[in-house]
Amino acid sequence: MAAYAEYKIEGKIAIVTGGGTGIGEACAILLAQAGAKVAVFGRRMEPLEKVAAECGKYAEAMALSVDVSDEQAVRDGVDKVASAWGGVDILINNAGIDLKVEMGEQRFETYFGTESAGEYMRYMAINSLGHYLMNNACIPYMQKKHFGRIVNISSILALTGIYSTPPYVASKGASLTQTKSYAKRYGRDGITVNAILPGMIDTPMKEDSPPEEYDIVASITPLGRVGQPMDVARLALFLAQDDLFITGEGIAVTGGS
Ligand code: NDP
Numbered sequence: 001m002a003a004y005a006e007y008k009i010e011g012k013i014a015i016v017t018g019g020g021t022g023i024g025e026a027c028a029i030l031l032a033q034a035g036a037k038v039a040v041f042g043r044r045m046e047p048l049e050k051v052a053a054e055c056g057k058y059a060e061a062m063a064l065s066v067d068v069s070d071e072q073a074v075r076d077g078v079d080k081v082a083s084a085w086g087g088v089d090i091l092i093n094n095a096g097i098d099l100k101v102e103m104g105e106q107r108f109e110t111y112f113g114t115e116s117a118g119e120y121m122r123y124m125a126i127n128s129l130g131h132y133l134m135n136n137a138c139i140p141y142m143q144k145k146h147f148g149r150i151v152n153i154s155s156i157l158a159l160t161g162i163y164s165t166p167p168y169v170a171s172k173g174a175s176l177t178q179t180k181s182y183a184k185r186y187g188r189d190g191i192t193v194n195a196i197l198p199g200m201i202d203t204p205m206k207e208d209s210p211p212e213e214y215d216i217v218a219s220i221t222p223l224g225r226v227g228q229p230m231d232v233a234r235l236a237l238f239l240a241q242d243d244l245f246i247t248g249e250g251i252a253v254t255g256g257s
Helices: 022-033 045-055 071-085 105-111 117-145 166-189 211-219 229-239
Strands: 013-017 037-042 061-065 090-093 148-153 191-198 250-253
Touching (some): 022 037, 022 148, 037 045, 045 061, 071 117, 090 117, 148 166, 191 229
Parallel strands (some): 090 148, 148 191
């Protein structure tokens, strides 16, 4: 029997965007361990294939190169999954980008507002529009079965802001508010839509962060450490379960900071 049997995820069909690394990788593997068929989307095939091979130890899995900001590619990718496996039940909108900034309030201030209009729109295209396109491609399949679970990986910065990167924060805020609209519109179709708001999580996105950033975050975190991808994945799995009376929420995974 698959793990987490009480969540009744076995046999469900899941798509995880940005599933080749970090939080997406953890979500994909956990869903597969719970018995879901998992398709991982991302741009680079190499990490996706590795994750699909790991998922394949537990359930059927596939890797597809899909840029979530490309409407046609999204439609084609989702249709491919649905026709191979018979629909889409679970969508984890996790793909995202962040720019690397150096630690320190003064550095942040120097950097603040320096992104070009094109860079601003790139954040929106992947971190927010990407969710919109994926939702719109998956929801018709979910409506057919009167069942869907959508989990959007936003960020705690959507609520708090930060000294740097207004475009990143804006794109994450859009992801959160969009979550609430989708939840309202599609609740009657049996589709729940929730967001996870992670704090700092130890993933490839943070690999250039200086060690002192980890120390500072750990020191202001009641639970005393930086998050790990599995900390987020466990909540994603919970929100993907069959019997769920939660929708339109944004739930923090920050260790209490
Ligand atoms: P990673 O950089 O490991 O993951 C991001 C993933 O998104 C990569 O696998 C990347 O693969 C994929 N991706 C990026 N752009 C696209 C695109 N256009 N189309 C499809 N896939 C894409 O970092 P994390 O695991 O940390 O990030 C996952 C999510 O968590 C992001 O949305 C991030 O903003 C969010 N988050 C992370 C936090 C952290 O501290 N780590 C904190 C709060 C939120 P590829 O480049 O091959 O496409």
